[in-house]
Amino acid sequence: MEAQNYLKRRLDLATRYSNTLFVISSGTESMRSHSVAYRYKTPSDFLYLTGLNLSHSYLIIAGKDHYILSDAFARTSSVWGEEAMIAANEQHLLGDLKCESLQKLDEILHDKISQFDRLAIPMGRDAHLDQKALSLVSFKRRDRRRLSAVPLALSDSRTLVGSLRLHKDTSEIAHMREASLRSSRVHAEIMKSQLIGKSEIQIANLIESLFLSEDMQWTSYESIVGSGERAVMLHARATQKKISDGELILIDAGAEWNSYCADITRTIPAGKKFSAEQRALYDIVLKAQKAILAAVKTGTTIQALHELGLEELREGLLGLGYDKNELALDLSQLMPHSTSHWIGMDVHDPSAYYDDNGQERRLEEGMCFTVEPGLYFREGFKELAEFEYLGVRIEDDVCVTSTGCEVLTSAPKETDEIEALRAKA
Numbered sequence: 001m002e003a004q005n006y007l008k009r010r011l012d013l014a015t016r017y018s019n020t021l022f023v024i025s026s027g028t029e030s031m032r033s034h035s036v037a038y039r040y041k042t043p044s045d046f047l048y049l050t051g052l053n054l055s056h057s058y059l060i061i062a063g064k065d066h067y068i069l070s071d072a073f074a075r076t077s078s079v080w081g082e083e084a085m086i087a088a089n090e091q092h093l094l095g096d097l098k099c100e101s102l103q104k105l106d107e108i109l110h111d112k113i114s115q116f117d118r119l120a121i122p123m124g125r126d127a128h129l130d131q132k133a134l135s136l137v138s139f140k141r142r143d144r145r146r147l148s149a150v151p152l153a154l155s156d157s158r159t160l161v162g163s164l165r166l167h168k169d170t171s172e173i174a175h176m177r178e179a180s181l182r183s184s185r186v187h188a189e190i191m192k193s194q195l196i197g198k199s200e201i202q203i204a205n206l207i208e209s210l211f212l213s214e215d216m217q218w219t220s221y222e223s224i225v226g227s228g229e230r231a232v233m234l235h236a237r238a239t240q241k242k243i244s245d246g247e248l249i250l251i252d253a254g255a256e257w258n259s260y261c262a263d264i265t266r267t268i269p270a271g272k273k274f275s276a277e278q279r280a281l282y283d284i285v286l287k288a289q290k291a292i293l294a295a296v297k298t299g300t301t302i303q304a305l306h307e308l309g310l311e312e313l314r315e316g317l318l319g320l321g322y323d324k325n326e327l328a329l330d331l332s333q334l335m336p337h338s339t340s341h342w343i344g345m346d347v348h349d350p351s352a353y354y355d356d357n358g359q360e361r362r363l364e365e366g367m368c369f370t371v372e373p374g375l376y377f378r379e380g381f382k383e384l385a386e387f388e389y390l391g392v393r394i395e396d397d398v399c400v401t402s403t404g405c406e407v408l409t410s411a412p413k414e415t416d417e418i419e420a421l422r423a424k425a
């Protein structure tokens, strides 16, 4: 990506919200001990709009005037390196950005704000900026009375930038595809691994080492490994629990490529084969997932796809031979989460699920989201007792196209494919 691509994004944002002055912080490192910081990760909005990996800085978008405020530009010593080097590496991305020192924040804000009706910042992420914004609103309250009856508004920038990030361009989709491909290979590798006797943490560590071998530097989220009864927990954090033969293992893991996330869930047997009950449940979820994938197209909605998935799951469970009148199916218990979420630079991309008129967002080309139906039988399901403590989720990532969708993720999910890989363990 070149400087002009980022400039275009900033201008798109400034045009869409022409009454809004944006200040977006790049954040600071959190300390993990006396002198050592956690690894710094640039907030997605800042990266999306600048391409710069630069902590301790602010991006200001005031119409056509765009500023980057950082003290990194002033540092000339390369003895300790880091900050100054990052600026040098990414110098070509600066383009038309006006570089100023951090001390200029107040001056630029006060200078520019009278041209706007609203100030947007990532609220609650940067106490210094939160305080600055509140002071500015308070300060402007007095002189705005002579210009307008409308007070200066304060808004969260993430929702506004999120509206741009909803549609992925071709370069973004290429990164999504690569993140999905590499993450899928890691799932396939796990399917070939000996798992019985290992702890969930050992499996999570193995997954993360495989992401690193794929040259993926960040996981999209903390990998979920839930085995046996723990598979029914939606977000099971890996524990020291050892994997036993006969269990199902739910693995929800994905990593980033060029700051774009993959999010994949596969549910596999600990041993070589699914049991009859496990397979029956798995087949119901897989059939529902495929039905949803086949229904993704422009014009439909995430909510409609969710309803379709629930209907498929209900039919699948009713098809197990139970007396339909006796079987009280509470799907909100068995499938207690949404089928989909937006995905992109964040695993849960911050775009809204409703449009500006409060209607469910209709899918358009370039929108990316997950399709992840599941069934989770916690204790107390008397009627379907053979499934107690079984949990299955199958999750892929898709991008809406003109003819339907491209399924970006490709980890094996047919029971025969999975069993063939488990046989190699």
Ligand SMILES: [Mn+2]
Pocket (backbone or CB within 6 Å): 263, 341, 370, 372, 395
């Ligand atoms: Mn997900």
